[in-house]
Amino acid sequence: MKKIECIIRPEKLEELIRALEELGINGLNLTQITGYGEQKGATKVYRGVKYEVKLKEKIKIEIVISKEEVKDLIDVIVNTARTGEVGDGKIFISEVEEAIRIRTGERGQDAV
Numbered sequence: 001m002k003k004i005e006c007i008i009r010p011e012k013l014e015e016l017i018r019a020l021e022e023l024g025i026n027g028l029n030l031t032q033i034t035g036y037g038e039q040k041g042a043t044k045v046y047r048g049v050k051y052e053v054k055l056k057e058k059i060k061i062e063i064v065i066s067k068e069e070v071k072d073l074i075d076v077i078v079n080t081a082r083t084g085e086v087g088d089g090k091i092f093i094s095e096v097e098e099a100i101r102i103r104t105g106e107r108g109q110d111a112v
């Protein structure tokens with residue numbers, strides 16, 4: 001299993017949630033976060049000019065899925081969340097060792 005953590009623009013949330021439902025994603029976590037990327041929260045930077053670090057509001061979504069589903073999910077996220085402007089966000093992928101559905105005790109793929 002893999003965990004997909006994606007950070008997107010808040011204005012892309014509704015469209016992404018719709019696309020994830022269409023893809024058949026069964027569960028997710030959503031968190032409102034603040035953070036910064038390469039431009040340190042500034043929308044315009046000039047070489048050699050110092051700029052203040054500003055935290056931007058973003059949305060973080062976490063989804064645990066099977067390895068086989070990763071590619072389609074990433075395609076959907078990229079195609080939905082991309083504007084082509086700086087600040088579109090990132091996707092981080094990590095390995096998930098185990099999952100347990102508390103109600104039934106199911107483990108692994110059956111639990112997600």
Ligand SMILES: Nc1ncnc2c1ncn2[C@@H]1O[C@H](COP(=O)(O)OP(=O)(O)OP(=O)(O)O)[C@@H](O)[C@H]1O
Nearest residue numbers: 007034035036037038039056058086087088089090
């Ligand atoms: N290396 C990182 N680790 C964790 N979170 C990150 C990292 N880089 C970016 N983020 C998160 O993603 C958000 C959006 O980042 P952003 O899309 O601006 O990345 P970038 O590297 O600056 O790319 P771009 O040049 O396209 O803006 C940040 O506000 C932050 O919350």
Ligand SMILES: [Mg+2]
Nearest residue numbers: 037038039087
């Ligand atoms: Mg950036």
